[in-house]
Amino acid sequence: MSTSSAEVVNDEGNHQAILATQILGNVFVALIVISAMPTFWKMDRTRNVGNFNIYPFIAMVGQNIMWVVYGTVCKVEGLVYVNAFGMFINLLHVMVFLSVCGEVSQKRKVILATFIDVTVMGVFTLVVVWLAPEDKFNSIFGWFCSILLVVFFMSPCYFFYSMYKARSVDSLSIPLLITSIIAGVAFGMYGVLLKDWFVTVSNFSGTLSGVLQLLFFVIMKVFIIKPEDMVKKDDIIEYQEEIKLEMRKEVKGKDDDDNQDKETDNENDLDDKGHVQEEESIASEQGHQTIDVGGDSGSD
Numbered sequence: 001m002s003t004s005s006a007e008v009v010n011d012e013g014n015h016q017a018i019l020a021t022q023i024l025g026n027v028f029v030a031l032i033v034i035s036a037m038p039t040f041w042k043m044d045r046t047r048n049v050g051n052f053n054i055y056p057f058i059a060m061v062g063q064n065i066m067w068v069v070y071g072t073v074c075k076v077e078g079l080v081y082v083n084a085f086g087m088f089i090n091l092l093h094v095m096v097f098l099s100v101c102g103e104v105s106q107k108r109k110v111i112l113a114t115f116i117d118v119t120v121m122g123v124f125t126l127v128v129v130w131l132a133p134e135d136k137f138n139s140i141f142g143w144f145c146s147i148l149l150v151v152f153f154m155s156p157c158y159f160f161y162s163m164y165k166a167r168s169v170d171s172l173s174i175p176l177l178i179t180s181i182i183a184g185v186a187f188g189m190y191g192v193l194l195k196d197w198f199v200t201v202s203n204f205s206g207t208l209s210g211v212l213q214l215l216f217f218v219i220m221k222v223f224i225i226k227p228e229d230m231v232k233k234d235d236i237i238e239y240q241e242e243i244k245l246e247m248r249k250e251v252k253g254k255d256d257d258d259n260q261d262k263e264t265d266n267e268n269d270l271d272d273k274g275h276v277q278e279e280e281s282i283a284s285e286q287g288h289q290t291i292d293v294g295g296d297s298g299s300d
Contacts, residue, residue: 014193021190022078025203028183033086035176040096047100054097054110056152060090062117063148069125070141076199078190142198149202153184153209160216169220172213181210 036057043049064087071079094114101107128140156172163169184207191199 018078018190018193021186021193025183025186025190026078026082028179028186029082030085031179032176032183033089035179036093037089040093043100044096049097049101052097054094055113057090057093057097058110058113058117059152061087061094061114062121063145063152064090065118065121066125066141066145066148069121070145070198073129073137073141074196076194076196079199142196146198146202150205153202153206157209157212157216163216163220164224167220167225169217169225172217174214174217177210177214177217181207181214184208184210 039052043052064083067079067083068087071077071083094110098107098110101110124144125141128137132140159171163171184203184205187203188200188207191197191201191203
């Protein structure tokens with residue numbers, strides 16, 4: 001009797017811990033997802049995409065799709081809702097980018113990348129469901145989702161060397177890194193409690209990536225980046241802004257010249273038309289005079 005009571009208490013405690021880590025993970029992942037909303041809001045207001053890289057958001061759409069599939073097939077409900085929310089928000093971000101982007105070629109590339117991403121994930125899911133044994137779904141989808149997520153989480157570390165050479169860590173956001181670390185720990189513990197090692201490893205890789213980026217940020221700020229580097233960087237930014245301003249003036253000047261040329265051409269066309277009409281009127285008058293002369297001679 002005492003053993004069964006202890007097991008019940010243990011199960012209840014385990015259930016509460018699972019629920020707590022699930023809620024905590026969902027909250028922080030949702031914060032990460034919506035953290036980009038101000039950027040896209042500004043993009044929509046200014047109607048300018050600049051040099052914004054939309055492809056990580058397209059990659060996240062594929063990630064969200066596969067984790068929704070994994071959570072549904074393997075009955076891990078804690079992964080379904082938050083990834084469905086992330087998929088919706090990231091697709092919304094892509095749609096905002098497409099509505100603002102003015103370059104047709106860039107639009108086509110983004111649409112093609114989104115189509116390929118969604119199609120590959122959908123085809124992979126259908127092939128596994130149709131051809132693989134049902135008892136293999138967990139391992140197949142688990143490995144696939146884990147590899148995708150680990151690669152995605154660790155990809156920012158690839159740019160450490162370029163940031164070191166540029167003496168800049170502006171692309172690293174400390175609040176976002178801390179949020180990512182907490183979300184990774186929460187969902188990693190969620191996987192531990194569920195004894196789901198695919199969820200555990202992939203999310204702890206996000207924690208590791210966040211810690212590495214945070215350490216890199218501190219090392220760069222404390223030991224690498226010097227005040228004179230910041231001055232040089234400010235000078236470079238100011239110089240770039242001056243170049244952009246000059247280019248805009250040149251473009252505007254060319255547009256004004258083109259407009260003047262068009263106005264001149266229009267005036268010349270009007271003059272030519274006027275001369276032609278005058279010549280036609282003179283010719284018609286001469287013709288009438290000839291007819292009149294002929295009529296007079298005939299009457300005589």
